[in-house]
Amino acid sequence: MDAKAFLTDLFHAAVARADPMLCLPPHLPPRPAGRLVVIGAGKASARMAEAVEAAYGPCEGLVITRYGYARPCAGIEITEAAHPVPDQAGVDAAQRLLALCATLGPEDQVIALISGGGSSLLCAPVDGVTLADKQALNAALLASGMPISGMNVVRKQVSAVKGGKLAAACAPARLLSLVLSDVPGDDLSEIASGPTVASRATAKEALALIDHWRVALPDHLRAVIAAAPPPIAKDDARLANATALIVAAPSHSLLAAAAQAQAAGIEVRMLGDALEGEARDLAQSHAALALQIAGAPLTCPVLLLSGGECTVTRQGNGIGGPNAEYALAAAIGLQGHPRIHLIACDTDGVDGAAEVAGAYAGPQTLKRAKGLNVSPQDALGCNDAHRFFASMGDQVVTGPTLTNVNDFRAILIMP
Structure with missing residues (x-):
C-alpha cells in the first residue's frame, strides 16, 4: 500500500462528501x-x-x-x-x-x-x-x-x-x-x-x-x-x-472516509468529530495512542479518524497552520515508527493563513529532515510547520475546495 496516496484519497473523499452541489439540493424547498x-x-x-x-x-x-x-x-x-x-x-x-x-x-x-x-x-x-x-x-x-x-x-x-x-x-x-x-x-x-x-x-x-x-x-x-x-x-x-x-458537517465527511477505508479492509476507530485544543497537544495524545496500538498484535491495518478545530498559540514567526503543526508534532512524537503514517488537512484547502490544506508525515519524515539539515523541533518551536513540510514535498495542496467542514486527521497503523 502507498500509505501517503491512500490517506490523501481518504481526505479527498471527505471533501467530496461536503460538496454543496451534492449535499445542498436535498434540503431546498420548492x-x-x-x-x-x-x-x-x-x-x-x-x-x-x-x-x-x-x-x-x-x-x-x-x-x-x-x-x-x-x-x-x-x-x-x-x-x-x-x-x-x-x-x-x-x-x-x-x-x-x-x-x-x-x-x-x-x-x-x-x-x-x-x-x-x-x-x-x-x-x-x-x-x-x-x-x-x-x-x-x-x-x-x-x-x-x-x-x-x-x-x-x-x-x-x-x-x-x-x-x-x-x-x-x-x-x-x-x-x-x-x-x-x-x-x-x-x-x-x-x-x-x-x-x-x-x-x-x-x-x-x-x-x-x-x-x-x-x-x-x-x-x-x-x-x-x-x-x-x-x-x-x-x-x-x-x-x-x-x-x-x-x-x-464534519461527522458526515469522516463517515465517508471511514466507509472508503473499511471497504479496503481497514479497521476504523473514530476519535471524535469535535476535537478542540492546542494542535501540538492533541497530536502528542494521538501519537501516544497510535504507538500503543502499534505495540499490540494487529490482524489488519487500523485507522484513527478525527475532526474538529485545533488552535495554535503563536510563539514564533511561522504561519502556524493547526493541521501542519499537528502533523509535525505527531511526527516528533512517533519518532519515525516504521508502521505509522498520518495526514492532517483542512477541508477548505487553507490551513491557518497558508494556501495549503495540510501535510503528510510518515516513517521517513524525521530521517529525511535530518538529511536536509532541517530541525523539526525548531520548526515546531516557532510555528513553522508549513515551511518544514514544504522542504520535503509533503504538503497537501488542493487549491479552493469550495466547501468547509473543518479539520480532517487520519493516522494509519500497519500490522
Whole structure:
C-alpha cells in the first residue's frame, strides 16, 4: 500500500462528501411563487449559490466569499473579500447585503447560505468600531490560542450582522438558512458567528474571554464591547419566521472516509468529530495512542479518524497552520515508527493563513529532515510547520475546495 496516496484519497473523499452541489439540493424547498432572495457568506457560499441556481435557475441575491472562491452564477451576485482578517471589500459587500435585506417584505422568501469563514467575510462593524479595529481584533484573536467558540463570542459584540442580527435585518420576510458546519458540535450559533440564528453571547462573557486569553485591546474597543446590547434571543419576534438547517458537517465527511477505508479492509476507530485544543497537544495524545496500538498484535491495518478545530498559540514567526503543526508534532512524537503514517488537512484547502490544506508525515519524515539539515523541533518551536513540510514535498495542496467542514486527521497503523 502507498500509505501517503491512500490517506490523501481518504481526505479527498471527505471533501467530496461536503460538496454543496451534492449535499445542498436535498434540503431546498420548492421554489416559491413570489420573490426569492439569496444571501450568504463563507468559503463555501459561492458554491452553495451555484447549487441553488442549478436547482432553481437564476435567482436574485448577493453572496460574499473568499478571494479565489467565486463560482459562476446567472443571477446571484458573487463578491469576494478577505479571510481570515477582513478588508474593505468585505465591509462594502456587507453594507450592500444589509441594504438588500431592507427591501424585504412579509411575502418574500430569503435563503441564506452560511459556511465557515463568514465571520470575516461578513464584516459590518457597529458604531464606534472601524475596519482597522476589526482587523486588529481578528489578528489578536487568531494569535491568542482562544478556541473558535470564544472568538465568536467576542466578534458578535462588535458586529451589526453576527449573532442573529442578519436574521433580524431580514424580518418580516421568511428566512431559511442552509448551513455547512465547520465548528465542533455543529452549534448553529457558532458557524460564521451565527448571523441568522439566536445568540447566547454576552458582553460580560466576551470581556472575560479577552482577559483570560490576554488579548490586548485599545480602551475604546473594550468600551464598545462592554456597552454591547443583550444578545438576540430565540423568542425575539424578528426570528419568528426564521429556520436553519445543517446540510453538511464534519461527522458526515469522516463517515465517508471511514466507509472508503473499511471497504479496503481497514479497521476504523473514530476519535471524535469535535476535537478542540492546542494542535501540538492533541497530536502528542494521538501519537501516544497510535504507538500503543502499534505495540499490540494487529490482524489488519487500523485507522484513527478525527475532526474538529485545533488552535495554535503563536510563539514564533511561522504561519502556524493547526493541521501542519499537528502533523509535525505527531511526527516528533512517533519518532519515525516504521508502521505509522498520518495526514492532517483542512477541508477548505487553507490551513491557518497558508494556501495549503495540510501535510503528510510518515516513517521517513524525521530521517529525511535530518538529511536536509532541517530541525523539526525548531520548526515546531516557532510555528513553522508549513515551511518544514514544504522542504520535503509533503504538503497537501488542493487549491479552493469550495466547501468547509473543518479539520480532517487520519493516522494509519500497519500490522
